[in-house]
Amino acid sequence: MSDVARHAGVSRTTVSFVLNDRPGAAIPDETRRRILAAIDELGYRPNAGARALAAKRSGWFGLITEIVTGPFAAEVITGAQKRAWSDQRFLLIAASEGDPAQESAALDQMLEHRVEGLLYATTWHRAVTLPKAVREVPTVLVNCYDAAGELPCILPDEESGGYRATRRLLDAGHTRIAFINLDPAIPAAVGRREGYERALREAGITPDPSLVIPGWATADGAYDAACELLDRPAADRPTALFCGNDRMAMGAYDAIKERGLRIPHDVAVVGFDNQELIAAYLRPKLTTLALPFEAMGTKGVDMLAALAAGQPLDTHRVTVDCPLLERSSV
Amino acid sequence: MSDVARHAGVSRTTVSFVLNDRPGAAIPDETRRRILAAIDELGYRPNAGARALAAKRSGWFGLITEIVTGPFAAEVITGAQKRAWSDQRFLLIAASEGDPAQESAALDQMLEHRVEGLLYATTWHRAVTLPKAVREVPTVLVNCYDAAGELPCILPDEESGGYRATRRLLDAGHTRIAFINLDPAIPAAVGRREGYERALREAGITPDPSLVIPGWATADGAYDAACELLDRPAADRPTALFCGNDRMAMGAYDAIKERGLRIPHDVAVVGFDNQELIAAYLRPKLTTLALPFEAMGTKGVDMLAALAAGQPLDTHRVTVDCPLLERSSV
DNA sequence: ACACAGAACTAACGCGCGTTATTAAAGCGC
DNA sequence: GCGCTTTAATAACGCGCGTTAGTTCTGTGT
Known part of the structure; x- marks a missing residue:
């Protein structure tokens, strides 16, 4: 930068002013032109680290996930990444691999890099407890919530997802709709069931508990x-199956086909999760709900940006809709 | 850091010495203990950015991929990430989204962050040409190669992959082995075919060109x-199909099943790519070759570390084996 | 007694930049 | 000509740290 200044016949300060087009600085066009020419000629690149040090703004956000691989984490990363880069901020990504030691090591590194905010994302919707060190920096939870209820979080709207799935089946004329649920203890199972029952009641149907069966999140269990x-x-047989996830829908497909029944003619199926490689390749293709991972990642960065700027959050707990993807199984 | 020094009754230099356990610095245990206690008490964390500035070592490597999502990129990221973090280095990840403008913007940002090395990874094995700016920093290509032949690269060993697949089928007793290939013009297709033919010749079989058909990388084409x-x-019918990728194997499965033939009893199938959600859920499960993305990512960081340390590379073009994953289709 | 060597420690510089306080020059009204 | 404001530019400090070139304090041998 000193070289640029010398080359343009001005002081380093002036160069800094044009680089940041500092409001209030009166720089004549001619001077600005000379400086930009010098920058170009010398191939000068500002040093982001030094700039961060002087400005006391690192420009970093941290993102900790359980695994970097896996379709879900990748979507969160994508969403967060896009928003962050477009905003001249950068993402320091780490994977905990489910190991608390790695998690806290990652956290330490992020704090040493002076991240201005932290995103913590999980693979499945659940409660978590984080190391105390996260309090040193604004933190937003993605797809999970703080057991202590102190940190803001972004969650999929399971209830409206369950509602939407059921509603779609009702609209197709089904009245006996079974729900092959996940492990009933987890938040996703609870929320979706509530939505399922709300949709039924809205349609004037009393929910029949015998139609709700746990499939334990596996293809075999759902089968x-x-x-x-x-x-x-x-008379008791359902004409539609709402499954807790797409792998379970695969199991349900097998059971249906084995009995010579046809999808969706005899039995309609709706899945959850939109695991592309399953949902798009099953025959017939599976109508399912998508978990909004990318949107949650984007929203997460938005919230962090607000927090880092000192703005208060309007909502401590944000929910994001699960869109219905129409294919051919209803 | 000054606070720590004051709190421990020493100079800032001494604190720096114990933090980096500087060889040659004689620090009595008592002093070291006092300093560590002060660090702990004050909750001091070194500032990674300032450290980088002073030491003139950023600690960053850059990784540019086409897409962050997608199973392949995620694996490369995982491999690179693990190796980098374990080595106290960090990965600045960007996605070009196939857009040259974004790619060059990402590159600029990385150079401004003074990355000490750059990894450039593609989704499929092919030739690329990078912006000239990459010459400012050690660069290694992953899953692609420099059209100009100047940059070091890491590639899957397609030839040995083709060989291994064919060999597996030969070992199972097959002699008429068809090869439903990708687009014949791409490197993967060429290499695998060479391996296929080498295996056949080694077994005393003259390759029959009529058994090699392009499937154009799609399920329908392969079908x-x-x-x-x-x-x-x-007499002319093959008893085994070696497919250019797993989606193509799906198409082949359909053709086989339609004809009432059984896998692997009547026709054996080997895929390529190991797309988990396809290969592990097809019935029967698909025997396939895995592209070593994670290993290539790891190797990439290794090479960058060597380059960044000023060591010369022993090989400019590294190939990584494609392991065979035995399932049930052979 | 003195010289000398090592141990223990520190002052001071610089990394590349943002920023504040200040100066010098130019323009303007009277 | 004099005061005043605006414009154009800069010197100097500090961000948090690594590092070099010292300085001061021990102990040892003669």
């Missing part, structure tokens, strides 16, 4: 559940 | 190709 449902006497 | 192969007169 067993579907078999049990489909083997009931005709 | 058509498989139909044509399987509908040949019995």
Whole structure:
């Protein structure tokens, strides 16, 4: 930068002023032109680290996930990344691999890099407790929530997801809709069931508890559940299956096809998660709900930016809708 | 750091010495203890940016990929990330989204952050030409190679992959092995075919060109190709299909099943790419070769570390083996 | 007694930049 | 001509640290 200044016949301060087009600094066009020419000629690049040091703004946000691989984490990263870069901020990404030691090591590194905010994302919707050190910096949870209830979080709207799935099946004319749920204890299972029941009641149907069966989040579990449902006497048999995730829908598909039933003609199916490689390749293609990972990542950076700028948050707990992806199984 | 020094009753220099346990500095245990206690008590964290500035070592490596999402990029990131963090180095990740403008913007940002090395990874094995600016910093290409032949690169060993797949089928007793290839013009197609033919010749079989058909990298293309192969007169019909990727293997599965043939009893299949969600969920599960993305990412960081340390590279063009994953389709 | 060597420590500079306080020159009204 | 404001520019400090070239304090041998 001193070289640029010398080359342009001005002081280093003036160069700094044009580089940051400092408001209030009166720089004649001719001078600015000379400086820009010198920059170009010398191939000068500002040093981001030095700039951060002097300005006391690192420009970094941190993102800690459980695994970098895996479709979900990748989507969160994508969403956060796009928003961050477009805003001249950068993402320091780390994976905890589910190991508390790695997690806290990653956190230490991020704090040493003076991140101005921290995003903590999990693979599945659940409660977490973070190391105390996170209090040193604005933190937003993504796809999880603070067991102590102190940190702001961004969560998928499971209830409206359940509602939307059920509503879609109701609209298609189904009245006996079974729900092959995840492990009933987890938040996703609770929320989706509430949405499922709300949709039914809204349609004037009293929810039948016998139509809600846990599939334990596995294809085999859902297969067993579907078999049990489909083997009931005709009057009790559901004509539609809402499955807790796409892998479970795969299991349900097997049970349906084994019985010579056709999808969606005899039995309609709706999944959850939109695991592209499953949902788009099943036959028929699976209608499912997408977890809004990318949107949550984007929203996370937005909230961090606000927090880092000292603005208060309007909501401590943000929910993001799960869009319905229409394919051919309803 | 000055606070720590004052609190421990020493100079800032001494604190710096114990923090970096500087070889040659004689620090009595008692003093070291006092300093560490002060650090702990004050909750001091070194400022990574300031340290980088003073030491003239940023500690950053850059990684540019086409897309952050997508299973392949994620694996490269994982591999690079693990190696980098374990080595106290950090990864500045950017996605070009296939847009040259974004790519060069990302590159600029990385250079401003004074990355000590750059990894450039593509989704599929091919030639690339990078902006001239990459010459400012050691660069290694991952899964692609420099059209100008100047930059070091890390590539999957397509030839040995083709060999290994074919060899596996030969070992299972097959002699008429068809190869439903990718677009014949791309490097992966060329290399794999060479390996395929080498394996055949080694087994005393003269490669039959009529058994090599392009499937154009799509499930439909491979389906058509498989139909044509399987509908040949019995004497000409292959008993094994080696497919250019897993999606193509899906297409081949359909053609095989439609004809009432069984996998692997009547026709064996080997895929390529190991797309988990396809290969592990097809019935029967698909035997396939994995592209070593994670290993290539790791190797990439290794090479960068060597280059950044000023060591010369022993090889300019490194190849990494594609491991065979045995499942149930052979 | 003195010289000398090592141990323990520190003052001071510089990394590349943002920023504040200040100066010098130019323009303007009377 | 004199005061005043605006414009154009700069010197100097500090961000938090690594590092070099010292300085001061011990102990040892003669």
